[in-house]
Amino acid sequence: MTFTVFLSRLARRLVRPLSTTKVKMAGVGGAVPATAGAAAVIDGATTLNYISAFRLTSKDNQSSAVLGFEDNFWLWSVEAGFDLTHPPTPSSDPVEPRLTLQCALTPITVDPAKTALLIIDMQNYNLAKELGNHVKAYHDAEDNILKYAIPAARKTRIQIIWLTWGLTEADLEQMDPGVLRTFGWHSVRLDQPPPAPRPGEGARKDGERMNDKGLGEEIGEVTLENGTTVEGGRILMQGTWNAELHGPLAQAFTAGQTASRQDVRFHKNRNSGMCDKMTALTEYLEREQIKTLLFTGANTDQCVMGTLQDANLKGYDCVLLKDGCGTNSPEFAQLSAEYNCLRSWGFLSTCKDLATAAGVEVKNSSK
Structure with a gap:
């Protein structure tokens, strides 16, 4: 057959x-x-x-x-x-009021009261140029979130949720090996000679090497663009500079504390903020009767899609705002995420389309 x-x-x-x-x-x-x-x-x-x-x-x-x-x-x-x-x-x-958002294949209509904008992992660890982060896609996404997604959410009273890595000592003690590998190892091309092994470490030919630092390890002192220095803190631990929201986004979060619908923030200890190990966000969404989630953040193909897929499997309406997402993965990873959000995992739209739907001025109409 x-x-x-x-x-x-x-x-x-x-x-x-x-x-x-x-x-x-x-x-x-x-x-x-x-x-x-x-x-x-x-x-x-x-x-x-x-x-x-x-x-x-x-x-x-x-x-x-x-x-x-x-x-x-x-x-x-x-x-x-x-x-x-x-x-x-x-x-x-x-249901009134309602908001009609143009998506890639079809328009959708949502209830702002039952909708949330998720901003995922837009932290200094990913975006701060002082840490060597110069991924253009991250900063393009940040611009679109600040110019279009956040103003649209504020105007229509869509709940804004900041979802970020933020570890505790207890998290580190129970961290799965797969997560530790993600942050603690890097790929090495097999057709190149491996770097000299560390003292006491034999040479390996598996195509991966340990990073100098992994989750929970000290970054050390960081010199900011204005010449001042800060302690970078332990990697992605709660309360550290590297785990804080990136500059202008941190300002937007602070402003959101006095918004008519106050911004909220959740820490996570896995790629997905809605997996079985992470229940706080899901419990909040259920309590607030939020049904529709608009996704932005970094990395598109990792933490954003991981959370989106778990949300989809829990029955939430999922919309990927593609110009509000960025990744340091190859281009095909971003395109794959966008393609699969056309139908399989929900809907595909943009921060600019959200702004247009909300009546927020969009100066550049290009998507």
Whole structure:
């Protein structure tokens, strides 16, 4: 059996027969058929008790649909794209206020009250030029976050969440070896002679060498651009200079403490801030009833995507703002993340599109 035939048979199984019961969809227009047993009529009103995990509205009417289940569903129409406002039921009145954001394949509509902008790992450790960080993609992302994403979030009262590495002694004691390798080793080209081994260390030919410093080790004194010096602190430990938000972003966070919707910050000890080992952010999102997450930060293909993928698997709506993300990986890593966020992991948009949706001036229209 060919792969094409397999997909065809699978699709026929997923698309279920539909009854003629109607469910009016807020903001979509008209009514769509519901699956058998999905709706109940109470006092003449149609209410939805269950929504199948996947369905088309009908074979002859594919202009609107409901996707999901009772506690987590989207509305869709050809004209409006995907409605991610999460009303109580598909027949509820449209959620207001709402914000329509243009994405790569389709527009989406979100409820600002249920939306958060995540700014991930934009710290001195990654961005400070005093530490030799000259990755243009990081600083381009920083500019777009400051000029467009943050002002748009402030104007529409989207929650801003700063998610950064911030280790404790307890974290170091329980750190997985894979994480230690990420920060403590670097690649060496196999076609080049290896560097001289350290005293007591035999030469290795595995293509990796230990860094001089790893997680929790002292950086030492750092000379800033203005000539003053600071203690860099232990790598990515809470309260150190290297783990603090980078200059202008730190100022934005401080300003956010008096915003109408106060900025919040969470520390993490893994690439993902929403993995099973990191529950504080997830608990906050559940408590605040936030459903939609807009992702920015560094590195796109590592900590940003790691958090985005965990969020997606937990049922959150995920949008990657590609011009607010940067990586020091090869270009194909950024492109792969963007490609997979077109549909598989959520939606793909930009900080500039968010600003446009919020009515924030965008001086340069190029994406």
